[in-house]
Amino acid sequence: MANWSGKYKHIKSENLDDYMKEVGIDFATRTAAKAWSPNVEYKIEGDTYHIITSGLKEHKITFKLGAEQEEKAMDGRTVKSTYTLEGNTLTQIEKDGKGETKIVREFNGDELTVVRIALFALFLD
Numbered sequence: 001m002a003n004w005s006g007k008y009k010h011i012k013s014e015n016l017d018d019y020m021k022e023v024g025i026d027f028a029t030r031t032a033a034k035a036w037s038p039n040v041e042y043k044i045e046g047d048t049y050h051i052i053t054s055g056l057k058e059h060k061i062t063f064k065l066g067a068e069q070e071e072k073a074m075d076g077r078t079v080k081s082t083y084t085l086e087g088n089t090l091t092q093i094e095k096d097g098k099g100e101t102k103i104v105r106e107f108n109g110d111e112l113t114v115v116r117i118a119l120f121a122l123f124l125d
Helices: 016-022 027-035
Strands: 006-009 039-045 048-054 059-063 069-072 078-086 089-095 100-108 111-119
Touching: 016 027, 059 069, 059 078
Parallel strands: none
Antiparallel strands: 006 039, 039 048, 048 059, 069 078, 078 089, 089 100, 100 111
């Protein structure tokens, strides 16, 4: 497993507004998110992982691989997430009752690429 613990500076987002529209984020939140350039810290402590985002607001996520957990998304939605790790790629499947989002974080040296893919298969339950 690659060691990707460390701090990363957000440089740019591609298609973020389209993604946020798809998951129902309001205009004001989308506008603020597009202008935000957060610092993100990733930590590994044994089998526990932490993602700490800071800047205009702080957001912390603590998780164990393979275990579904309830958490607050950056936009305030309550979601259920499951994280998996394969090589240098951390994948999060986020469910919010309307559908699923796949968030892929790929670590390459001192660079981090994050891709969000809305997988809206509307839940009928």
